């Protein structure tokens with residue numbers, strides 16, 4: 001196993017969001033996280049990535065196994081596409097950025113500052129960083145947001161190549177990525193009791209004010 005989660009309870013801020021989550025991932029496996037808006041997919045991924053401590057339960061993996069790609073792209077706006085990847089390659093001790101450039105067709109954009117990219121181009125660069133981490137477990141939060149059909153397919157191909165190479169992935173997404181061997185984990189049964197489950201817009205001040 002590259003990741004084993006046992007009876008995990010997760011919180012976001014002061015509120016418990018999930019309880020009793022258990023699953024495991026072996027090399028070559030992808031797990032798709034499903035659940036309605038606000039169910040706790042991001043919360044689970046953040047907990048797996050070590051950004052939020054678990055309330056209860058255990059997360060077992062080798063040290064430094066998880067590469068987390070959040071909603072936000074987290075790019076260095078002043079650096080070019082190639083410089084962003086080279087920066088992360090130096091952090092993670094990777095030799096080359098060429099496979100990352102190729103996987104997301106970034107060669108024509110290599111010298112452009114990241115801050116001047118379109119939303120989808122930024123997302124491609126953000127996802128390309130996964131390849132330079134060299135980490136076996138990709139934990140991805142809505143990775144295809146802003147991607148067109150062609151680049152969604154590129155992303156799916158990158159995940160499949162990662163799995164073939166002995167990696168694993170856990171991916172929160174509302175779309176069908178077309179990964180034939182992926183398993184699905186619906187986190188709905190693990191939503192902690194007592195969490196408000198009603199209006200999905202209730203916790204959004206902008207939408208709440210405008211409706």
Ligand SMILES: Nc1ncnc2c1ncn2[C@@H]1O[C@H](COP(=O)(O)OP(=O)(O)OP(=O)(O)O)[C@@H](O)[C@H]1O
Nearest residue numbers: 012013017035036037038039040041042043044203
């Ligand atoms: N920064 C925060 N502080 C407190 N509570 C939060 C915070 N962010 C999210 N929450 C709450 O935590 C719960 C789980 O949210 P989370 O983002 O994990 O859901 P999700 O399944 O990823 O949703 P989505 O599909 O909309 O991305 C929700 O009730 C949400 O309102």
